[in-house]
Amino acid sequence: MAEKLYEYQGVAGRIHSIRDNLREKYASWKENNPNGVSGWVKEKCFSVKQSAGSGNGIDDYSHIYRKKTKKELVRVSAAVMGIEFSYAAETAFVSPTLLKIGVEHKHMTLVWALSPLIGFFLTPILGSLSDRCHLSFGRRRPFIFIMSIGVFLGLILVPNGESLGYSMGDPRPPSLSYHRVSSHRTTAQQNQLSTNDDNSTFTINETIVNNSENIDSFIPYNNSHPWGVLFTILGTVLLDFDADACQSPARAYLLDVTVPEDHARGLSTFTVMAGLGGFFGYALGGINWDVTFIGEMLGGHVRAVFTLITIIFVVCVGFTITSFKEMPLALIEIGGSEFQNYQNCDDEENEIMETNDQQSYGALENTLDRDNTNQAAYCPIGDENNKLNQDQPRKSIIPDPNASLFLYLKSIIYMPRSIRILCLTNLFCWMAHVCYSLYFTDFVGEAVFNGNPTAVEGSVSRELYETGVRFGCWGMSMYSLSCACYSTQIEKFISMFGAKKVYVGGLLIYSTGMLLMALTKHKVGVILFSWTAGVMYSTLFTMPYLIIAHYHAKGTFETTLEGEEKISTQIRGLGTDVAIVSSMVFLAQFILSMCMGTIVNTTGTTTAVVSVASTLAFFGAIAATQVMYLDL
Template identity: 30%
Template sequence: MYAAETALTVPILTSLRVPESFYSMAWLISPILGFFLQPIIGMWSDTCKCRWGRRRPFILAFAIGAYIGVALLLNSSDLGVLFGDPTSPGTVPYRAIALTAVGVTLLDFCADSADAPIRAYLIDTTNTADQERGFNIHAILGFGGGLGFIVGAINWPYIPMFYKEGGEFSIIFYVASLLFIVCSISTLTSVREEPLISSSSRDNGDTGNSNDDDQAEIEVDEKRPLLSLRRNSSRSYNTKGFVEIDPATVVAASIANADPANPAPVPTQAFEAELKQKAKLVKLGLMRRPAADENDDYDEKDNVTIKSMLISMVRMPPRLWKLMICQVIGWIGYFATHLYYTDFIATTVYNGTFEHGDDAGLERYKTGVTMGCWGLFLYSASSAIYAFCLERWLSEKFSLKTLYFLGYLVYAAGCVVNFFVHQIAVNIIMCITFGMLVVSLNTLPYHMLSQFHADETYKNRDGSKRGIGVDCSLLNSCYFLGELIVAVSLGPLLEQTGVNYCMVIGAGFTLFGNLCMFFLFYFKT
């Protein structure tokens, strides 16, 4: 669904005769909502006591929201006519434009927000040995996003059984819906979650439960959640694959603070067996090794709210500021080209147009959009391959800063080639550099953050300790801030310069990000 939005939003706006200066405004509201609501949603997910589990209710809600969004996006023209848009040539379908904007906002927000509970669902329902394998599969299944681009790349009207005059977007909706529903059901039914219940609710009315029922749930004391865990389970909310549990800490805390009235079994042998398996995750930055004097009841890392994020922004160490600046710059460079890529191919490479009466130009534009979708499929596939190589080999041979720098540099080179060379084969191959950048933005900064927290000198300006939960949320906010800046500014700029200059903007920002990286604090791996 997200792939369909990325590839087809600008062509849909073009078909609705929206001025080019307003294209980027379609993505304006979603990053604002994400910036303010994602930390709250994460906190709700951590404390959700639904009988269906903590994560699956949120995954289902976001899946429904994304489906409604893509339905509005791909069927906006037909729905606009249904609600009263004129059908005569040359008129502006305002209702269809409004439905498109609502669909993009809903789809973009739900697709971005769903990734966090999905990752947490993976962590909650797998043991330590399977978590690394799960993250590898999660990265490799970036190929799944490529299916969405393939759906947009196929000329469905030329297939007899799918032929519908002027209804290419509707056909794409039906095919994408089938894939989306199958994948959503598979995700939601793959593993049963164990629900969380508070000890206070148990005391008030659950005294009649059997021992088997007690063992089938994770009992959580709201005041001391860590000390009342009855089995090895992740309790943290995480959006980028960091695991916030440490078995040794759980065992030590349980022994030191054991409640004689409520003895909880401490599976020390199972924990010891997993400690060696955790070593590789710690090395790769996928798990943070807590400091020896770290308290488990530290509020900042357990309750990520808007207030805690704002306070942490004021108090954050200089090295985190530098990392966030590089992240925002990188996301600006990424969105500047990614959101306009299919339009760039259609107008610059194929000289297509949506002008009324120019049937040849319209056909070239549609061909350009389909070829752009094939390029984005290559981007999706290359990101999955690069993520696998990064974890398996590259992270052991190069420092995180070097890999981060190269991701930006290679992407800038690809943008420069796209700007000067308008050969479709070359332009599609350059999409490989898109995949390298997005993997660098989604993984390496969080590995660096893990190293920050492993350093005892990493503290707030006032000397207090920081929680990795809030810092992850701050890094996530860079994504929304970069998208917001592009949404506000890029449309009017490209209307004056031409859509091909999106490549210049992307290259310029990532090269500027390279310059900023020289000021990043360097940590020995």
């Protein structure tokens, strides 16, 4: 019947019908949205969501004020696992990739200075913006999502930069074939190399005495890839900056949706997930995908690794940002009546919640104690007597509703000594770790396996280098596994020995391991001493943020000369302080990128990489002795 009607109406009649339907839908939408498109956008993005059928008109955020299960903490931390997968691909293959397409050592290290130059200044600002983000989606998750897009683009560009360069006109490398013609003499061998490039050929003949030389230096190949270098560097900057910067909102998100009692457990879970992500990420790089059908299908080893990691990254980030709703900032700033309505739920509901979990927490108290750094108290549901106690304050880490973005930005410059010392310690830690993570596979390929990244493809030196890079991936995989294992015990170590001994001890272990690796330069040492890097990574991934969260939870950032805690009157945001401490990774990377190439060229060996890492970790241990730990 419809077909006959369409046939009768013809094309013009159908167009008119579609137009009328669209007009009806637009009229209906306009009736439901009297404020127009701008009002609809504001409502969707900036207003507090209303729960259907809820008597108080507010979504249920009780999950924020209860203790989390291990499974829930794993889901909240899944994003960092995806980030570490991508970081594993970056650290393992970016340096070798840049060296292969003609970037010299001294210039390759400068490439790593680009993203930290941006990140050092931008990351704290992004942290402050997240503290004052009014989106109904939350304060942290929008930033996680946006930065994840940058990581995704970086994962696409890095392995395909060289190919994109060829499409833009970069000269393609010659296709090489070796023809070995044995002489009747046992002391000599004639080697002939035929190279086909744009229908041109040339032949090189040489006599190799006792087979002790190779033909690498005789190949007249212009290893220049200007477009390929550009695309690869662009991908590196996107991947490096966003992977590092994304960790700050991810950490703040974890601290926001958990109660202070869960912070140590949550951060250790966060680090375990990071370690597992690095372990499996580097393991993927250690497999020779060139000899598998996946490698053939995806276009080689590097592309196979990056493709698999891209898929895993998207899944992990999606798993986290769909885990727990964040309380929008607009709801926190609404005021007393809404919170009172939310807290005064009916007795039956309270009784059920108390039965299920005696440790679950209800709504925020609206009364802010101005003497306690403007932090709002939270109290167990049904316990009217458990209000904010001056002697034993129990606070959740939420922003002061009266704090402006300017105040948060101002707190980046004017910070207490405790945070400055923590930043200095984290700077040394990250400098020590960046030495290992960014240049380690190159160290293994050159110093341990005696390979050459600039040798022609297919030559002995190039094969040795690539074998060393893959072997280095297994060493870094071991460090990530060590990080995951140590992170499961770090909370126990803190309770047994105290935060100070755990912090300082972890850095000294790493310093000793890197020193022994520099002295041995052996395959066994690559695997064995990489485990000490995991201890240090777990330490710097957990301790600074546990200490920052502790400062905010207690509202204390300094002590008197007698060692007594002083309640701070300065308004500080958790997201801002987490970002400030995290931004040290960018400063560390920038400093090393400016000088590491010169250090390697001056010493003439990539062994300098792990030697410098050992020295910087020792300085970090000294700085860690000056950190304010309060009662941790």
